[in-house]
Each structure stands twice: as structure tokens, then as C-alpha cells.
Amino acid sequence: MSNLKPDSVIACLDCPDHVQAVLKASMWAATRLQVPIGLLHSVPSLQQKAAVNYSGCLNIDDENTLLEQFTNKEHLSNCELKAQGKLLLHQATTYCEQQRQKLKTYTLHRHENLSESIDYVDDKAQLIVIGHHVTCKSTLSRLIRVSLCPILVTHAPFSPPTTALFAFDNSPTCHKMLNWLCKTPLIRALTVHIVMVGKENSENCDALREAYARLKQAGIKSKKALLDCRDVTAALNYYQTENDIGLLMSGAFGQSRLRELLQGSDTEKLLVSTQTPYLLFPKA
Template sequence: MKNIVACIDNSHVAAAVCDASAWISKQVERPLLLLHVLDKSVYPAKTDLSGNLGLGARTHLLEELADLDAQRSKLALEQGRLQLEEARKRVEQQGVREVETLQRHGHFVETLADLQQDTRILVMGRQGEDHQAGVREIGSNLETVIRTLGCRILVTPPDFKTPSKVLLAYDASPTAKKVLQVIASSPLCKGLPFHLLMVGERSDKNLLLLEEAREELEARGHSGVTTALKSGEVEQTLLNHVAEHQLDLIVMGAYGHSRIRQFLVGSTTTNLLRRSEVPILLMRQ
């Protein structure tokens, strides 16, 4: 059975990652795996100083530095273990029954790639532990993860609120239609009102495509679907719609050539993830 995988670290977004992954785990009834990765690029397990050896006194100093590196890695691993235990307690208090923890010492993106075959949804914070609270930036690994992994990824800002209304960004492309079918059938958003938003010119064709999408959602048990066709820049149009209607989650397909999916390549992706006040679920089909 595929897991919900939550990336846990010492950042101010960790609590939101716990809350978001707990919500997902309960909604889709899948086990939750809490993952902590001690990145080798930051915490080397062993410092290789063989190429720097010289005089005896210098050798002794380098040996001490190597010992300090080893101690630093050991302490960081222990800190990560404690973070995982706190995360476990938090999600269990929210009613998650199947919880496991996993700690790895390796490269962060490679570790996620190794696990993605058994991952249904990956949950990450918008920022990592290297970012200060209140700074609107995204973590250095996030964009690489989005481009590298093929699984669904939920990116949460520092404050997570259990979704009550969902925005589905839709462009009627084959990928968007597949995303529509998957999210409509998934228990993740079962019973939640949907807003279907298309960014493009107002035409009879686009209005018809939106109506067909609405009928698809309602046929799969979603009532009260709202449709909207708006012109403008994709990023700002999405954010304005979310704010105007007080929506709690953005769902959209990743990659492609249409206006909505094209934003995921380049700076617009970064801007949307950085500016959004609500979680974004990226789905690649």
C-alpha cells in the first residue's frame, strides 16, 4: 500500500506539514510515513582529509576536525530523531492510526526518488529549516523535487487550515481532464465544494468545456460546483480568485504547454508557491 510521505525538519513549517499530512492520511485512509533526511551535503558522515595531510601538527588538527564533523553529524541525527518523535505525537493526536518514522542520511532529492514508488502523496513545507519565519521564499530543494519526482506533491505554507473549499485550475487539456477525473474520484476532497477556474478568453467553446467539467465533477458526487472563466495573468488570476472566494486548497496539473500548466516551468512557479496563502497540490499524470 502506498504511503503519504511527510518531510519533517526543524523549520517553522514542520507543524503545518504534520497537520497537512495528517489530514490527507485520514481522508484517503493510507499510512503516514514521517521522513527526516540528514543531507550529506550539509552533514557529511565522515570528512575525507587524506588529500590535505601534511606536517604532524597539521595532521593532528585535521584529525580533530574530522572528529568534530562526526560528532556534529551524530548530534544532527539525534535532533532529527527527536523531531520525528514530536511529529509522530502531533499526528497521532489528530487521529492518524498508522504512522511510521524513517530517518535517512543521504541526498534529499535522491532519497525521495527512491521512495516515490511507494508514495501516493508527498507533503513538503514551502520552506526548509534554513529559512527564517516570515520570509517569503521557497526551499532550495522544492523546485528540484517538483521537477524530478512524478508523484503528487502537496506544498504547504507555514499555516495549514483543513480545506473546506477547493480551487481546481482547469484548461481542458488531456492532462487537466485526467487530473479532474482523479481528484473527482479521490476521497481526498470528498464532500468539499469545488471552484473550477479556467484562465483564457471568454468564448462559447471555453464555456462549454467548463460546463462539461462541472458535469463530470457532479456525476462523481460533488455538488455545488462553481465555474469561472477569467482573463489575465495565470498566477495573479489564481491568487485573486482564491482570496475573493476564501478557498483553502489549489489543485492543478504539473507541466505541459497550456497557459495554466506552463506556469510550472520557470519563475511563475516559484512566485505562486512563494505567494500562495493556501496549500497547492501538484499532480502529474
């Protein structure tokens, strides 16, 4: 019987360099959403038994010696892989409890790869949090592309944001994300900069103005900007840096596959270039 709780924040612990950042980001999100945190660890593929270095990923000393013993082995048996995962989940639970936040946590130890694990949770979760560097063979962009749930990608360390940049392109996915942002408590306390990159014509100005008005009507402190620039990624990165914005938000892979093939994916470029947490909303 599954212990997956609907509407949870799911913390993916499959990024050794980002475990603490993922937990901090998950606690930040769960506090605002007032939901439990599901601590998810996937046992690596049986064909990929190389030891993964989780030693030192959390500041808990009691069991680090055992984690180091796992790390020092070039390969782990199936039983050792499972034991390593259970130990990591126990440490993550203890870490969350030590933060003294009144958040409920539970564990999900999946005996499958991360892609299959995300497929298992994403139609029931409210948010998935994942580190920027994953250990599975699938790339981060492939995991995000097929997800049905909003995903927060974080670098290490994680700093709770006070401002956010919403990259608005007037697409169906962006309008769906706009509806979600107007309702979710996740960004309620943040100042949201809604930014559109495109020609300064009446169509874009009207679309941006209407989206900005929606955020204001929802009680969200907002600012708007229209950037006339060819390079979407460069324009957004520059604006975010200049305004010291702590969270990037956009639809995920909203372009057609043909345009991605010809021009490259803006989502892919932003995933590579941004140094802040990045909240992606599934394609409509």
C-alpha cells in the same frame, strides 16, 4: 529492508518552520484517504553539516533541551545529525499520537538528501506533504518538477480546507488530475471551484463545461468560472481571495519549457504567491 508502506501519505519533516503544519496537513489527508502516515526525515548532505534549528518546532517539552543543544552548535557531526533526525522523528510520532486520531504512523530516516528521499518514496506514496520552505539546496519547484506523486505544499499554520480551487487549463495534465479528483476521497467533502483563465470562446466554454460535469457526476459539490484575463496567476489569486478558498489545486509545470523560458512558469508564480495549501499533480 525498507519499511515504506505503499499508498501512504508521506510527511516531509525537513522544513523547521513548517513541521507542525506538515504534520497537521498529513493527518488531515491521511484521515480522508484512510492510509498511514510515513514520517520522513533526510539527514542533510555530509557536505552541509551546519546545525538546523528544529528546537520549538513541536509543542513537546521532554526533549527540546537536547534539540536546543544541537541548534546551539554551529556544525554537527554525522552522528549528531543522525541523532537529531531520530529525535525529531520521535517527537513527530508523539505529536501525532497526542492528536488522538486513529492514524497509523511509521518513520523513514533516510541518510541522503531530500531530493533523493522523495525519489525513493514518490512512486509508491499516495500523497507527499512538504513545507513551503525546505532546507536542502534544491528549490521546492525542482523537487516538485521531478516527482511522480501528487504533492501538497503547506504554509504555517495549516487550516483544514472546506473549499478548493481547481485551476483548469484543458491540458493533458489537468485532465489526468481531473480523473484523479473524481476518484480520490481527499476532496470529497470540499466544494470545488473549477476555474479556467482564458478567452471566452466556444472551445474553452465547452472544455470547462465538460470538466465541471465530470466533477458533478462524481458527486463533488462544484462551481465553475471562466476568467478572461492575460495574467493567469493574478486572476487565480484574485478569485481565490475573493471567494475565501482554502486550497489551491493545479497540474505541476504543464507548460512547455520554451513557454516557461519566454513567459515564466505559472506553477512557479503560484508557488511564490499563494498563501494557502497548494496541491500539485505531476505532469502527464
